[in-house]
Amino acid sequence: MQTLVIVSHPYPEQSVAIKSLQQIAEQTADVTVRHLETLYQNDLARFDIAAEQKAHEAADRIVYLFPIHWFNLTPMLKAYLNQVWSYGWSFGPNGTALKDKEMQVVVTAGANALTYSEQGLIRSSMDEVLTPMKASAYYVGMKYNQPLAFYGAVGASPETLATFQAAFAERL
Template identity: 65%
Template sequence: MKTLVIVSHPGFEQSAVTRTIKQVAESLPDTEVRHLEERYGDDAARFDVTAEQAAHDAVERIVIVFPIHWFNLTPMLKAYMNRVWTYGWAFGPGGTALRGKRMQVVVSAGAAEATYSHQGLIRSTMDEVLTPLKASALYIGMRWEPPLAFYGVMNADAARLAGIGQAFAQRMADCLEPA
């Protein structure tokens, strides 16, 4: 299955988890990785919208990798979706570019999994935190896959990073059956 992996992290160099996932993604067959901050810095005005839209054309699955950033997307990822997933291309009259493609979200959170529960500090699950992204995917006709979340990742040691890389690779392999 041809896959596009979009990576965003405002502090990428400090994130062993996101770097690990990106490295694993780069090793997977039929996978293109586009790291937003690496390509465009923190300037959304620099997005090459035509190139970014073209990167979506030949794939069947779009994987978005990011850390939960104030219980939301990273700023560059939100700007990317606003500028690239446009009316008339992704949705609206004639906008079917993403229809039928699979959406896989892979997130990391510094907080423990218990924080993301109805009994936890934010009284919301990770699925609830990701509701706007899920709604966007479903609205434009994408197939929403269950998210893959890694919790309590601050200061992850080598063994934990290896486990995260393996879990990500396994999820990518598990999603190979036809829709």
Template identity: 50%
Template sequence: MKTLVILSHPNHKNSRVTQALVQAPSEVESVTVRNIDKLYGTDFTAIDVEAEKVAHEAADRIVYMFPIHWFNLTPMLKAYMNAVWQYSWAFGEGGYALAGKEMQVIAGAAEETYTHGSLIQYTTAEILAPIEASSYYTSMTYNHPIVFTNSNAVSDEGLKEWQQIVKAHLESPLGSNVKGVSLRKKLE
């Protein structure tokens, strides 16, 4: 099984949590990590769409790792998906390049912000609903997301536990963390 990790964090150099979590995939066989903010900076037009498509096509499981940013994906990750997930490649007529692949989301969020009784009155599951819907729209299988909360206050020991959680999910067999499967099927 091959896994592709797409990492996006607008301030990855200064994120202690992101730096720690991205180390976990390096301990797992057949995992490729692509830090799109490091590769392309903030230039949405610099995304090498063909290289990213090849990386996606080679993977069985695709992990998107990011902090929830303004109740959404990071700006670069959103631009990346808009560029790479093209019509007739990822969706639409003939667009089945991602069909049957697993999508795993690993996100960071402030726990006290993402509850029904909080300031924004939405949970992380509700905030992540558009990416879940996108996985189904592109014929992917959506795994239960992993959401790490209170990253600014996590201890070194807690961060090691988070790394082990990421590693365990990356090592888990395909089909072991499924939340939902796309109903979109390729017509023969």
């Protein structure tokens, strides 16, 4: 199975958990990694849409790896999806490029798991926070896999990061 991993982090120089997960993806056979901020330097107008669509077309599974950013996607990833998942390519007339591919969302959160629960501060689960990704996957005919969420990523110990990496490697 060919896997494409799209990585986004709004502050890549501060990224520890996402970088550690990206390293696992880069070491895995049949995985292509594209880090948006590295490729496009936070310039939302620079996306090479043809290249990004071609990368998606070559994959059986697409992993979106990002930190939860104010209970949402990163700004770069949102802009990327808006442009790359275009009408006529991913949906609409003749738009079936993503149909039957798997979507795997992998996120990190600085807060603990309790924060992402009905009893927690935001009174919403991680699944609820990720509803736009789930809806988007189904809208374009993708199979939506259960998300993989890593909590307490800010200041995570090397042991915790190793646990994150092992779980991600198993999912890949």
